[in-house]
Amino acid sequence: MRRSDRRKPKRLWLKIPLIIVGILVLGIGGYVFSVYSNAKNTVNDKMHDPVETIDTDLTKKKLQATEPLNVLLLGIDAEEGQAGRSDAIMVMQLDPITDALTIVSIPRDTRTEIVGKGIQDKINHAYAFGGTDMSVATVENLLDIEIDYYVSINMDGLVELVDELGTITVSNDVEWSDSKYDFPEGIVEMDGDKTMAYVRMRKKDPMGDFGRTQRQRKVIEGILNEGASVGSVPKFSGMMGILGSNMSTNMDFDDMKKLFSGYKDTRRNISEHMMAGTGEKIDGIYYLIVPDEEIQKAHDLLTN
Structure with missing residues (x-):
């Protein structure tokens, strides 16, 4: 047998893994391009x-210069026929x-x-x-x-996102139950329907609307944490489709890329503040009266 013939099997076994790796790289590259293209089209x-x-x-000049930015977050809820009202209002500063990263929550009342x-x-x-x-x-x-x-999202869209991801987990501070679900203190795993029950409860929370706002933040954090996991990458296209139907923003895709590259480290130091006030009825309607010093603190x- 000639020497060249004896080498062929060895060379073939070397080539097979390289071919497989090449196919994987091409496949992943094609998938990434598809996801990127889909995300860009959905956002824009x-x-x-x-x-x-x-x-x-x-705003674009400030973004280009990597200056601090204020982002208004609006959660729109259709509960109890109140479609078109911002159920959650937060200002997030990225420095x-x-x-x-500083989050100031403004009570909806x-x-x-x-x-x-003018009223x-x-x-x-x-x-x-x-x-x-x-707003x-x-x-x-x-x-x-x-x-x-600004970023506004229909709160019902959060339910669809959770179901797309499978489930999310939150750290629950108040133990309570409704006619359908139990929410023990500690880590709670939830699907979309259970998530909606979790964020909408108010009467059993000793903190009332303040507690509800905290739970909304926990759900958003849970979605972000689950969505950032490697296992969620194949679900990205479905998630973008849901966001495309439920989310609005004045950011375009290039703005989002710049935010990710220039502001991603702001997540290392997160502080939160809920504006406080005193409940009062005026002409039979409940309002939260926030004192000037509390408004100045938020400012x-x-x-700074």
């Missing part, structure tokens, strides 16, 4: 919705200079001036009166800050 074509209140050119309407009302009614534009203007006026980006947290 379905989610992207600029508002007049926010100066897009100024890449100190690698810090906070009584304030509704900018553009004093609950802050969550701003969305019902004038959509995102009026942004009202929050800017209340806290005397500048909003750079300082988002501007």
Whole structure:
């Protein structure tokens, strides 16, 4: 047997793993491109919705210079026929200079001036009166800050996201039960339907609406944690489809990429603050009256 013939089997066994690796690389590369392309199209074509209140050119300059940014987060809930009202209102500041992320939660019953309407009302009614534009203007006026980006999501969309992921886990602080589910203190695993029951409960929480806002934050964190896992990568396209139908923002895809690359380390230092006040009935309607010093505290947290 010639020497060249004797070498063929060895060379063949060397080539087979290389071919398999090559196919895997090409397959993964194609998948990544598909996901990237799908994400870009979904964000730019379905989610992207600029508002007049926010100066897009100024915001993009701040983003390019990696300056601190304020992002308004709005959770829109259709519970009890209240479609069009922002059930959760938070301002999130991303500060890449100190690698810090600050979240200020504004109770939905906070009584304030509704900018553009000229009346004093609950802050969550701003969305019902004038959509995102009026919500942004009202929050800017209340806290005397500048909003750079907004993100609004239909709270029912969170249920679809959880079901797409399978389940999420949260660290529950208050033990309670309803007619369908038990929520023991500690780690709780939830599907979409159980998640909605978790975020909507108020009466059994000693902290009332404050506790509800905290649970909403826990659910969002649970979705982010589960969505960031390696096992969730194949579900990315489905998740983007759900977000495309339930989420709006003035960010385009390039803005999101820049935020990820320039602001991702802000997650290392997260601080949260819930604005506090006193409940009061005016003309038979319940409001939360937030004192000036509490408003000033929130302003300082988002501007210092």
